[in-house]
Every structure is written in structure tokens, then in C-alpha cells.
Amino acid sequence: MNILRPAFILDPAKVKDNIRMMAVKAKESGIIFRPHFKTHQSRVIGRWFRNEGVARITVSSLTMARYFAEDGWDDITVAFPVNRPEVGLINELASQIRLGLVVEDLATLNELKLRLASPVDIYIKIDSGYHRTGLEPSDKEDIVSIRAAADDGRLTTFRGILTHAGNTYSVFGKAAVTEIAGKSMDAMLQVKSFLGEDQACLVSVGDTPSCSLMDKLTGMDEIRPGNFVFYDLMQMNIGSCTFHQVAGIVVCPVVAVHPGRHQAVIYGGAVHLSKDRISIEGKTIYGQMVEWYGTGWGEPEENSFIVSLSQEHGILEAPDRVLRRLSPGMLIGIIPVHSCLTANVLRGYRLISGETIDHLEGI
Amino acid sequence: MNILRPAFILDPAKVKDNIRMMAVKAKESGIIFRPHFKTHQSRVIGRWFRNEGVARITVSSLTMARYFAEDGWDDITVAFPVNRPEVGLINELASQIRLGLVVEDLATLNELKLRLASPVDIYIKIDSGYHRTGLEPSDKEDIVSIRAAADDGRLTTFRGILTHAGNTYSVFGKAAVTEIAGKSMDAMLQVKSFLGEDQACLVSVGDTPSCSLMDKLTGMDEIRPGNFVFYDLMQMNIGSCTFHQVAGIVVCPVVAVHPGRHQAVIYGGAVHLSKDRISIEGKTIYGQMVEWYGTGWGEPEENSFIVSLSQEHGILEAPDRVLRRLSPGMLIGIIPVHSCLTANVLRGYRLISGETIDHLEGI
Structure with a gap:
């Protein structure tokens, strides 16, 4: 897959597992499953819910309701x-x-x-x-x-x-x-x-x-x-999911490495990740690094966090053993803090197979 | 002007004044004025710069360069x-x-x-x-x-x-x-x-x-x-501009008023204002309220701040004298903390005359 600039990459098997897990839980409890579609805002992903028997949905705006109504909801x-x-x-x-x-x-x-x-x-x-x-x-x-x-x-x-x-x-x-x-x-x-x-x-x-x-x-x-469809770093931090349930990351090009500062700079800023944040050990965090393999991603890199975002720049702070592997031009993955807002700013997804899928904001 | 949902409203006279002020300052200093267009990301506003003799520009991405090159830059x-x-x-x-x-x-x-x-x-x-x-x-x-x-x-x-x-x-x-x-x-x-x-x-x-x-x-x-084209609450807080130079606000509908909590809820969340923030007297602030008159806006309301944002909701904390004037369905203005990021999520502008103008992200 040819990734030129920051892109939200989804593993569809993980997305579908998350959907099925929650659909089964609701079914076994005998209650209505009316998932919130504000997280993904995608007709394609909506259809994956339909495949699990979902017929009723929640949205957070009338504009979003119109978008999904046009797809048969x-x-x-x-x-x-x-x-x-x-x-x-x-x-x-x-x-x-x-x-x-x-x-x-x-x-x-x-x-x-x-x-x-x-x-x-x-x-x-x-x-x-x-x-x-x-x-x-x-x-x-x-x-x-x-x-x-x-x-x-x-x-x-x-x-x-x-x-x-x-x-x-x-x-x-x-x-x-x-x-x-x-x-x-x-x-x-x-x-x-x-x-x-x-x-x-x-x-x-x-x-x-x-x-x-x-x-x-x-x-x-x-x-x-809603958020369970992708999960994210915030949910990992709450304990709602494991890392292996996180179904999407943002793949970003590295544009500079500063070993003296223990930092690298990525093309991936507030307009790609959103400025949502969590606090980890008293530090403000905007994302965590994973390795990007071209068709999937690795485990979260320890102590490798996005610590600052400007409009297009993200500052990754990481141990030397991680920084040594980075060079300008290579791609790395970032587990977003808040997948709903990240999806909203990125306005579309790519699957690990390369296929592009829609998001309301990209329409 | 009929505003149904959160909208970035510009006063074109203020935008043009800001452009002229900086163009004159550069000219009088005998230096090149190469404004950063990442703030407005708008061809229409770009032409207002051209009217002030600007011929060279700065952008923050190649995608943005292509967008402006297509308009003759x-x-x-x-x-x-x-x-x-x-x-x-x-x-x-x-x-x-x-x-x-x-x-x-x-x-x-x-x-x-x-x-x-x-x-x-x-x-x-x-x-x-x-x-x-x-x-x-x-x-x-x-x-x-x-x-x-x-x-x-x-x-x-x-x-x-x-x-x-x-x-x-x-x-x-x-x-x-x-x-x-x-x-x-x-x-x-x-x-x-x-x-x-x-x-x-x-x-x-x-x-x-x-x-x-x-x-x-x-x-x-x-x-x-770049940012001087609109300025914002962050620049007011730094002292770079006065309130009267702030050329744009986000107009939002009020959806709930909670006098007991000294709060109102607006339709205007992270997907409209961005999650950028400043600290005022130790408090995290996402915007400040102004009155919206339909064709312009009033002075900043004292102690009337957006103190929390979810995806679509904004929580306004304000004194009783301000809250008493609010009711669901009415429109208020919010001075954004960071106009660049707010423009990016809202993807377009309306002028106080009602006319709609472009933003790269809305293309």
C-alpha cells in the first residue's frame, strides 16, 4: 500500500470482531443493540453492523442521521x-x-x-x-x-x-x-x-x-x-479493551529525527490526530507509536508517545533504541488517543488491504 | 442569515484590515511578506491578499500548495x-x-x-x-x-x-x-x-x-x-491583538440551559471548535462567548467560557446574568481558541453578509 501522508488505517477483521462481540453480548442479555455511529460515520462500516443483525442505530447529529438514512437505515x-x-x-x-x-x-x-x-x-x-x-x-x-x-x-x-x-x-x-x-x-x-x-x-x-x-x-x-468499534488509547487507558482490540491506527511519515532531544518529528499534527489527549504518568499524551509493517502493525512501543502537536507536526518522544530505527521518509503507526475525533479530522479510512472507505466528513 | 448548525462566521472588513496592516508593516520595513495560508486555507481569502500586492505565499503541506497553485499562485x-x-x-x-x-x-x-x-x-x-x-x-x-x-x-x-x-x-x-x-x-x-x-x-x-x-x-x-488574518482567543491572551481585530467567531445554537449548574449546552463540540485550549486563571478554556446579533457580534462576555467539549456538545459556564438571557434554540457566538484548527474542522466560512466561502478541507 502506497501511503503518502497521514492516513487512518483499519484492520477490518478487528473492527468486525468488535462489532460481533458487542452484538452477541446484547443478544445474550436480551436487550436492544442500538450502536452509536458517530465514531465511524461510515456507510461501509455501517453495513458490517447490518451483517450482524443490527437494524437500529444512534447518531449525534441530524446531518449524520440523513447520511445514514440515505443508506437505508x-x-x-x-x-x-x-x-x-x-x-x-x-x-x-x-x-x-x-x-x-x-x-x-x-x-x-x-x-x-x-x-x-x-x-x-x-x-x-x-x-x-x-x-x-x-x-x-x-x-x-x-x-x-x-x-x-x-x-x-x-x-x-x-x-x-x-x-x-x-x-x-x-x-x-x-x-x-x-x-x-x-x-x-x-x-x-x-x-x-x-x-x-x-x-x-x-x-x-x-x-x-x-x-x-x-x-x-x-x-x-x-x-x-460507539467507540468500541475501533477502541483507542483512551479506552486502553481506562481498561475497556486490550491493545489487540484496537482496530485502527494513523500511519504517518517521519520527517525529522533529533536524537539529542530524544525526539522525532512526524507528518501528523492536530489536523490528523485531533488535539484530544490523555494524561499518562502526569504527561500529556496525544498518541503512542507502533511499528508499521505495510500490511499491519506491531505492539505499542514502550515510552514512545506523541507529546506535542502543531497543525501538521507531531513530536514523538521515544527511547534511543526506538529512535535509532527511525529515519526521514519511513512510515510509523500512531495509536490515536480518541478514535472518534481522529476519524472525524481524517475524513476517510484505508483498510490494511489498501481499499479506501468512506467517512461522512469526506463526502 | 439562516444559521442551522455551528458555522465559522467572518467579518470581511476585519479580515481585510488585518491583511492590510501586516502588508503595510512589511512594505514599510522593506521586507518580503510571504503570509502563511495554513490558517485560512481559502482561495477567496487568498485573493484578498493578492489585492494587497501579495505575490508569494507559505503553506504547510504539498496538498495545500497544489490547491493554491491551481488558483494562480x-x-x-x-x-x-x-x-x-x-x-x-x-x-x-x-x-x-x-x-x-x-x-x-x-x-x-x-x-x-x-x-x-x-x-x-x-x-x-x-x-x-x-x-x-x-x-x-x-x-x-x-x-x-x-x-x-x-x-x-x-x-x-x-x-x-x-x-x-x-x-x-x-x-x-x-x-x-x-x-x-x-x-x-x-x-x-x-x-x-x-x-x-x-x-x-x-x-x-x-x-x-x-x-x-x-x-x-x-x-x-x-x-x-498566518494566524493574524483572523486572530483568536489565544492571540488575545498573548496580547498580539485586541478583541476588535478578531475577525471570526463560531456561531452555535444553544440546546440546553442548566441554571443550577451555571451552565448552558451548545451545539458546538470538538468537531466544530477543535480541542485546542488555553489556560485562563488555571482553568482550561475552549472558547469565550459573545452575543450574536445576526449580522455581527458583541464584546466578549466576562467569565463566559467553554469549559468542556465532547464530540458535538460544548459546555458554556457563565454568570447568572448571562445565562438568564439564553434559551434553547437561540444562537450565540464563540471566539475560538485557535482559529487555524477551528477553520480546519469547520471546512468553510460564511461572511456576515451570508455569502459562503471555501476552505481546502471543504473541497
């Missing part, structure tokens, strides 16, 4: 609070597919009801501990009002409560992730209990760390993980 | 170390335009000489204190050898020494920036002195903080600032 939840200026696109999509929308305030729901032209499903966003969006379980009155307003609408139907326990991203290991997931589930069940257990109220949860690390997926009706 | 320096895998594109461009390349190791230059099919200009990259790329002034032997090898080539001509004093980005104010710029210039003049003052050796420098804050541009032959 007809049951899509937009797991992002309703963006009022886009009501035109909501109507366009709702006339074509089963569209799930997320609401967290009555005024937005009422405005939506006035302007809707086709039926939609309404989910109420609950803040189960992450404190980004959603109503707190103690906001009982508001939650009950929104539900009543949704049920009362000509074109709206209340379907359930939805949360994202994104606080699992800031801890390490199975015990800590499971504890957060448990608290999140308790909050959801508390809301479900006052909404009336007898009525249809689906509980939708499921970030990648929880769905990867929990043995049993009980209490919930639906999971929506 | 015929004297382009790629201020990034030669990326050997792209020698095919180097040859393609060198057959069409005057192409300047940056070299920092002899092996790469020798490889290039073997594979070149058209003439190129060679600049030696010097590390004048930033420690990202380049040879240190004390690497006299290497610098002299590279220069000799460039002069000795059938298709290569040594043109000068080039540096980027990116260390100005980590200080505040005119005195500190001027001090770094002075040290950087001393390093460059030291190199020039041993390369032989009598011979043609252009000294090319000029990051945005230095070019904005220095009264006199002496000693240098050419400046290459």
Missing part, C-alpha cells in the same frame, strides 16, 4: 438535545424513517409539537451522574410534565428515558466503571419507577467503558456504545 | 520538512510554479536531488529556540554541508534559512514576545554569518505574535505570519 435515534433551528431537517427525516429525538425541556418539546409534520419518538434525557446534559432524577415534576406533553402530542410518542454515563471515561478498571454504571442504572430505574413501571418506558444507556467491562447488562432495555 | 514555500513519500507531488508542482522546500537533513536532500525532475528552491530549517524542528545554530558543520549540497545540485538552489519562533505562543505581552523574537533573530544572524554574508542567504522568520507586536522588523528579509 430506517430507525435512527439522534442522541443529542433537539436543535430547534433544524426543525426542517427533522421533518424531512421523520417523513422517511422512524426518528427518535431527545428532549430535556418542555419549551423545546412544545415548540417541536407546533412545527412537526410527521411522527417522531421522544426520549427524555436524564443526567445519571455525568452532568453534561439532561434532567436530574430529582426533577420529577419536569420529567413527568415532558412525558405527559409527549404522550399528548398528535405526532409525538414518549418512548423512554436515555442517558450517557460519560463519567466512566475518567476512571480506570472494571470495578470503578461498574460502580459508575451501577449508580447510573439506579438513577434511571428511579426515574422509571415514578414514570409508572406498567407503561412503555424503555431505558437506554450504554457508553463504551460500561458496555465493554460489565459482565451482565441487566436493568437496561437498550445499549448505545 | 506561482511562488509558494512549503514551510514543513520535505516529506519524502510525496516526491511525485513535489515534481508535479515544481514543473508548474516556483516551489520552495525546507530541508534539515542531508540524507533527505540527497534523496530529493536524485528524484527531482524540475528546479526547486531550498531553505534550511533552523531551530532558533522553539525546539520543534530544525538544526541548531551550533550544528555549523551540518548546515554548511546541506547548503553546499543544495548549491551543488542541478535542480536545487540554496535560497536561505528559515525558522519559526513558536515559543512566542507561550508568553504574554510585547516585552516577552520581543525578547524571544530578538533571541531568534540573533540565532539566525549567527547562522547567516558563517554561511557567508556576501552570498545570497535570505533570512525568513515571523510567527504572528512577533510580527504583530514588534515595532521594527529589522534583520530579517522575509516574514511568514
